[in-house]
Amino acid sequence: MGMTMAEKILAVKSGQADVTAGEFVTASVDRVMVHEMLAFMIEIYERHNIPKKVWDVDKVVMLMDHYVPAPTVDAAEMHRKMREFAKETGLTINLDGKEGICHQVMPELGFVKPGDLILGTDSHTTTYGAFGAASTGIGATEMIVVFATGKLWFRVPETIRFDINGKLMERVTSKDVILDIAGKYGTDVAQYKAIEFHGDTVKDMSIASRMVLSNMSIEIGAKFGMIPPDEKTIEFVKSVTDEPFTPQYPDKDAEYENIYQIFVDDLEPKVAIPHSVDNVKSVREIEGLPIQQGFIGSCTNGRIEDLEMAAEILEGNEVHNDVRLIISPASRKVYRDALEKGLIDIFVDAKAIVCNPTCGPCWGGHLGMLGKGERAISASNRNFRGRMGHEESEIYLASPATVAASAIKGKITDPRYV
């Protein structure tokens, strides 16, 4: 029997010829990423009297993105302790809070390669599946184990496949595709499983658009959200790193638990309404609902193509009087590119609020909280109750195009007709 991408990577990393779904293996990781969760790790190290030790100081990427720049003294203390930890353990890659959001920065700076096994203390670590890596989120305690040993146990996951075919309409994006999948199949369709995304639509997508599929794979429960590497992937990765890599592809006779056929020719812009990511409707169905805040950014939709699409819609327009639109490029590089392309001028002219790269607004950490009864349309990834502020506020998830169109009109608006 052939193997899926997940099985192949876990076989290689656990030093076995083959593995099968359901099996437990102990695998060596190629790279790990820690953000502010490291501050909680430090607390656990100290409370449990565990020596602060890192198995390979060149394999850990440490950065700050959830509270950047520190909005409170408590956050500043977290950051201070993280910097201390990096010095104490001799970490060689400390990006501090300078580069942006982890899942944008990791691939941009060449820390993600096809065939790698990567762990991060963040649920959206599935994003690197877009580059053919097996990558997933873990908690603070398990990261302490990885720091100590470079290894972790895994249950080899069953794999499900989404075959996505057809041509997306203008201003319909990969965000709409993944919201549509969540709406159709539910937030637990991929529970504990690996996903492989196949099909012509995925092949046609830019790297940035593919990252949205892998990023949001966690919202449907997945352990990995993988896309077989192609020439686009290889070209991108070679442009950011000189390190060698071995892409893994699924065998023709690999066993899938389920294969879902998705056709996107007629797909309309989608929106996930409160308070669950699988509560999905077409924008058309709820058009006209007033909003008070828009947000474009996060590890899901803060890339340059997202900002370009927003700028195309915002150019020559102003954000509605009753709305504040917050835009946060996902990384320093995205920010720089947006400046060079004149997008920031467009945003500022449109009276949008342009923030530094940070996770803050997406998870209600800081910047742009919602008040009681307020409604936001957001290009981020979770619409859980109270996530962006007051428990009685509402989050509607959509593409950057839908957010930009809605911000101009002051109400939820189909971006195809703006």
Add this chain to the structure above:
Amino acid sequence: MEVIKGRIWKFGDNIDTDLIAPGKYLGLPYEQLLEHILEPANPDFPKKVQKGDIVIGGKNFGCGSSREQAPRGLKDLGVGAIIAESFARIFFRNCIGIGLPALTSSDISKHFETGHEAEVDLRNGTITNLTTGKTLETSKLPDMMLEILETGGVLEMLKQGKL
């Protein structure tokens, strides 16, 4: 560790980690965060939960962020076990890793209510409602995970050179 006895706290489907450990309190010192664990889902919970109490959930318990403050907060408030219809993956791993038993049982929500007394038998994979007398089967964890739980979590395993 093998038999856990306590009062039931019952919750619904999709109890996400924002409900368990709300983002707005994550920036506070951990001891203060503990005062808000599960507060949006049941404001009484952080005030009244006692050592050994058992949390019952519906589908997809612990979905969302990987923030370990969620399962650790439950454990540090005294929760002895979580039984849900299903768990989100990272939350489940975190539970096992920190030594907090997490078991699935498909009919759990039908037969348990907040305030009932219950007893969980980890090895045999059962939960008994001591208030009604009803016993349900739960998932049985693989030996590897039972060993982690019985050792007291992966950090204890690490200290004892078992990893």
